[in-house]
Amino acid sequence: MSSSPLLTLEQALEKMLSHVSPLSNEHNQTISLTQAMGRISATAIVSPVNVPPFDNSAMDGYALQAVDIPSNGTLPVIGTAFAGRPYSGEWPSGTALRIMTGAPVPTSAAAVIMQEQAETTDQGVRFVAPVAIGQNIRRIGDDIHLGDKVFEAGRLLGIAELPMLASLGIAEVEVTRRLKVALFSTGDELQPIGAALAEGQIHDTNRFAVRLMLEQLGCEVLDLGIIPDDADALRQAFSQAAAADLIITSGGVSVGEADYTKSILEERGEINFWKLAIKPGKPFAFGRMGSAWFCGLPGNPVSAAVTFYQLVQPLIARLSGRQGWHLPTRLRARALTPLKKQPGRMDFQRGIFHRNERDEMVVASTGHQGSHVFSSFSAANCFIVLAAEQGPVKAGDWVEIEPFNPLLQQ
Numbered sequence: 001m002s003s004s005p006l007l008t009l010e011q012a013l014e015k016m017l018s019h020v021s022p023l024s025n026e027h028n029q030t031i032s033l034t035q036a037m038g039r040i041s042a043t044a045i046v047s048p049v050n051v052p053p054f055d056n057s058a059m060d061g062y063a064l065q066a067v068d069i070p071s072n073g074t075l076p077v078i079g080t081a082f083a084g085r086p087y088s089g090e091w092p093s094g095t096a097l098r099i100m101t102g103a104p105v106p107t108s109a110a111a112v113i114m115q116e117q118a119e120t121t122d123q124g125v126r127f128v129a130p131v132a133i134g135q136n137i138r139r140i141g142d143d144i145h146l147g148d149k150v151f152e153a154g155r156l157l158g159i160a161e162l163p164m165l166a167s168l169g170i171a172e173v174e175v176t177r178r179l180k181v182a183l184f185s186t187g188d189e190l191q192p193i194g195a196a197l198a199e200g201q202i203h204d205t206n207r208f209a210v211r212l213m214l215e216q217l218g219c220e221v222l223d224l225g226i227i228p229d230d231a232d233a234l235r236q237a238f239s240q241a242a243a244a245d246l247i248i249t250s251g252g253v254s255v256g257e258a259d260y261t262k263s264i265l266e267e268r269g270e271i272n273f274w275k276l277a278i279k280p281g282k283p284f285a286f287g288r289m290g291s292a293w294f295c296g297l298p299g300n301p302v303s304a305a306v307t308f309y310q311l312v313q314p315l316i317a318r319l320s321g322r323q324g325w326h327l328p329t330r331l332r333a334r335a336l337t338p339l340k341k342q343p344g345r346m347d348f349q350r351g352i353f354h355r356n357e358r359d360e361m362v363v364a365s366t367g368h369q370g371s372h373v374f375s376s377f378s379a380a381n382c383f384i385v386l387a388a389e390q391g392p393v394k395a396g397d398w399v400e401i402e403p404f405n406p407l408l409q410q
C-alpha cells in the first residue's frame with residue numbers, strides 16, 4: 001500500500017480500530033486469583049453467593065425483638081452473639097441479646113442498638129435513644145445477590161476487582177491469554193542500555209520505553225533487540241516476529257536513506273505509511289504482516305512514546321478484548337506559561353498541571369518541546385493538547401489538557 005495524505009489522530013485511530021477484533025478465545029486460561037493481577041476476565045463473573053451471606057449486626061450493642069420495641073424500662077441480657085460465634089440459645093421476648101459487629105443476627109431480632117445508646121445496670125440494659133425497626137442490621141445480599149452479574153467479560157482485573165472476587169469465595173478465574181508482542185529497534189546508531197558509546201552512537205531508549213509500556217499493559221514481550229539497517233538482518237527479525245499477535249518497531253518509518261525498514265515492510269506486509277497531523281509523531285506505519293498486526297513508531301523518543309500512548313494503547317485494549325477502556329480524559333486548564341505553537345498539526349506538548357489555591361486548574365509547560373527531548377516527558381503529568389489550527393498560546397489562556405492515564409503514571 002502507498003502513503004496517504006496527513007491524517008488526524010481520530011482518523012488514524014478509526015482506521016486502526018475498524019480493522020482489528022479481539023483475539024480468539026481458544027487460548028483462554030483458568031488461573032488462580034493470586035496470579036490474575038492485570039489479566040482480563042474471559043467471561044462474565046456471576047456471584048455464587050449472597051454478600052453478606054447472612055443477616056448480621058452493623059454495631060457492637062444489643063439486639064431486640066419487635067415486641068420489645070419501643071423499649072421502655074430495663075431488659076435482662078440473655079446472652080452474647082459474637083462474629084463467627086452465633087448465639088444459639090433460647091431468646092425469650094422481654095430480654096435483650098448482647099451482639100458484636102459482624103455477628104449473625106437471630107431471625108427473631110428486629111433491631112440492634114449501639115452500645116453508646118445503652119445504659120447497663122445489675123438488672124440488665126435500658127436504651128436512651130428511640131429505636132427503629134431494622135436499624136443496624138445488615139441484611140443478607142445487601143451488597144450482592146447470589147446470581148448477580150458482578151463483572152462483564154473483558155474486565156481488567158486489578159485492585160478493585162480481585163479482592164471483590166475473593167469476597168465471593170472465588171479462587172480461580174478464566175482469563176484471556178496475554179497478547180504476544182514482538183519488538184525491535186532499527187538504526188546503526190543504537191547501542192544497548194549501559195553500553196559505551198562511540199562517536200555518533202546513542203542508547204536505544206525507545207525499545208526500553210516501549211517494553212515497559214507493553215509490560216504495564218499486560219503483554220508478553222518478545223524483545224528482538226536492536227536490528228542494524230541491513231536488509232537481511234531485518235528480514236530475519238520480521239521472520240522471528242511473525243508468531244506474535246502484534247509487531248512493533250521503532251525508527252525508519254520516515255524518509256531517511258539508510259532506512260531499509262520501509263522497503264522490507266512493503267515487500268513482506270500490507271502496510272500503510274501515514275503522515276499524522278500530530279506533533280510529535282508525524283510518521284507512523286500501521287498494517288498487517290502475515291497473521292500479525294504491525295505498528296511502526298517514529299524514531300524520535302518523544303514521538304515514539306506519544307504515538308504508542310495515543311494509538312498503540314487503544315489498539316492493544318481492543319486486541320486483548322478489554323471492555324471499558326476509554327480514551328484519556330481531557331480537561332480545561334489555564335496556561336501558566338506561554339506555549340509556542342504553529343498552526344498545522346495538533347500538538348501534544350508535555351505539561352505539569354495542578355489545582356491552585358483558587359481551586360482553578362492550571363498547567364505549565366515542561367520547557368523545550370523537541371521530539372528528541374525526553375526530559376520534557378519525565379517532568380510531565382499531562383499532555384497539553386493544542387488543536388491543529390491553534391497558534392501561540394499566551395500565559396492566562398485556557399487550554400485543553402490530558403492527564404496521563406495509568407500507563408504513564410507510576
Ligand SMILES: Nc1nc2c(c(=O)[nH]1)N[C@H]1C(S)=C(S)[C@@H](COP(=O)(O)OP(=O)(O)OC[C@H]3O[C@@H](n4cnc5c(N)ncnc54)[C@H](O)[C@@H]3O)O[C@H]1N2
Nearest residue numbers: 185203204205206207251252253254256282298299300303
Ligand atoms: N526530510 C524529512 N526528515 C524527517 C521528517 C520528514 O518529514 N522529512 N520527519 C521527521 C520526524 S517528524 C520524525 S519523528 C523522524 C522520524 O524518523 P524515523 O522514524 O525514520 O526514525 P529515524 O530516522 O530512524 O530516527 C529519528 C531520530 O530518532 C533517534 N532514534 C531512533 N531510534 C531510536 C531509539 N530506539 N532510541 C532512541 N532514539 C532513537 C534517531 O537517532 C534519530 O535522531 O524523522 C524526522 N525527519
Ligand code: MOO
Nearest residue numbers: 280281282303371
Ligand atoms: O513528528 Mo516528529 O515526531 O515531529 O519529531
